[in-house]
Amino acid sequence: MALPYKTRRKLSLLILLIALPLYIVVAVNLTDWLRARFEIGFLTELAVFVVLGIIWIVPLKPVFLGVGQADPDAGEER
Structure with missing residues (x-):
């Protein structure tokens, strides 16, 4: 079942404002831990940062797909 446009739009905003900064903090702490533990x-x-920077979008791609476009549920009225 696909999420409605307005739900995806609100969810994407929530992800970008709250979840992504938390993910960045976790990624930085992970690389610090790797640097201290394994030298x-x-x-x-750099490779760890690149992989972590790309991998977050894989499960969230359906949420962000088409959010920047006009609301397809609104119909022809503008």
Whole structure:
């Protein structure tokens, strides 16, 4: 079942304002922990940041899909 446009729009705003900053804090703490525990190098740390920076969108793509466009549920009235 697809989410209605207005629900996706509100959910995407909630994700961008609350969940994403929390995810960034977790990602930074994870890389700090990896650096302290395993003494990883710069390129490994960069690779971890790139993977974590891309992977968050995979489960959330359906929420953000089409949010920036006109409301398809509104019909022809403008």
